[in-house]
Amino acid sequence: MTIPGEATHNQCDVSHIRIMIRTVAGRLALGKMPGGTVALRCAHVVNAIAYIAFAPDDTGPATENPAMQAIRHWSVRHAGLLERVYALVEHALIAAGPMLARIGMARLERPVAAVERGVKGLLFDCRMCGQCTLSSTGMSCSMNCPKSLRNGPCGGVRQNGYCEVKPDRPCVWVEAWAGSRRMGKGGAIRNVQAAVDHRLIGRSSWLAVARGEHAKRK
Numbered sequence: 001m002t003i004p005g006e007a008t009h010n011q012c013d014v015s016h017i018r019i020m021i022r023t024v025a026g027r028l029a030l031g032k033m034p035g036g037t038v039a040l041r042c043a044h045v046v047n048a049i050a051y052i053a054f055a056p057d058d059t060g061p062a063t064e065n066p067a068m069q070a071i072r073h074w075s076v077r078h079a080g081l082l083e084r085v086y087a088l089v090e091h092a093l094i095a096a097g098p099m100l101a102r103i104g105m106a107r108l109e110r111p112v113a114a115v116e117r118g119v120k121g122l123l124f125d126c127r128m129c130g131q132c133t134l135s136s137t138g139m140s141c142s143m144n145c146p147k148s149l150r151n152g153p154c155g156g157v158r159q160n161g162y163c164e165v166k167p168d169r170p171c172v173w174v175e176a177w178a179g180s181r182r183m184g185k186g187g188a189i190r191n192v193q194a195a196v197d198h199r200l201i202g203r204s205s206w207l208a209v210a211r212g213e214h215a216k217r218k
């Protein structure tokens, strides 16, 4: 089954297999899986797993669309401008909330989500998580992180600032920090974000703003 907005994340490529191996290796090392103690006794097994899991992925195929990468980078470079635009949109959505409620939020969900997917998909490669954090992440969508990290980078960012899993793209959190430095309220990047609520994936975060739910999550 494909979860809306997660098609890219569901692609079974070498990188994802490596993440799975890494997870299993981590749990084995912590003794949280049956057989973990036996595995730890076998240094060769652990070393082999560690080599597969942690060897740099420099030989993998390029996965990034250059045009999409350029547009995402443009959005980060113009994070200050986009912040001001978003503030206007947010005020308009909040003001329109009562009217939208009279029309029916449920009725509006699909068409508004479709427009949001188109606009934010173009500007940010939005994955429609339904709980947008762009204004706290320098206009760099954290859902583009292959590990979907919402609170800063993993420990694997390369020395050139590129992603550990996708070596052809900059780490979304390096971009997020750069974008936040261009924003008036860029300090929000230090806010701890709640874990992704998977019930909201595919839903419009614009309508969530209109309902006032966005403010409650802040």
Ligand code: SF4
Pocket: 120, 124, 125, 126, 127, 128, 129, 130, 131, 132, 133, 134, 141, 142, 143, 144, 205
């Ligand atoms: S954080 Fe914002 S831009 Fe990123 S997937 Fe969620 S709604 Fe889309």
